[in-house]
Amino acid sequence: MSRRCxxxxxxxxxxxxISHSHRRTKRLQQANLQSKRVWWPxxxxxxxxxxxxxxxxxxxxxxxxxxxxxxGINLNxx
Numbered sequence: 006m007s008r009r010c011x012x013x014x015x016x017x018x019x020x021x022x023i024s025h026s027h028r029r030t031k032r033l034q035q036a037n038l039q040s041k042r043v044w045w046p047x048x049x050x051x052x053x054x055x056x057x058x059x060x061x062x063x064x065x066x067x068x069x070x071x072x073x074x075x076x077g078i079n080l081n082x083x
Contacts, residue, residue: 008035010057011083012064012072043069045080052083 009016015036021029037058045052047070056064064072073080 008038009055010036010038010060011054011078012056012076013060014076015057015059045069048080052080054083 007016017036018034020032020034022032023029038055039058039061040053041056041061042051042053043056043064044050052069060072069080
C-alpha cells in the first residue's frame, strides 16, 4: 500500500537533496504518517487508520465522522 494519509490524501513530495558542493540529486520528502487507532462513536468501535500528523490534529477539532465524510471514506471497511 502506498504511503498516503487515508483521510487527507497527503503523500510524498519530490525534492532535491543538495550537497555542500551544490550538486542536486532527486529525493522524496515523505509525509509524516502514523498508524493510529481512533474511536468511532457512530460505529461504537475502534478504527485503525494510517494518518498524517496534520490529520490527527484536525481530527481532534472536526471529529472522525466529519473528516471521513469529506474524504468520501466508508469507515465500515476499516
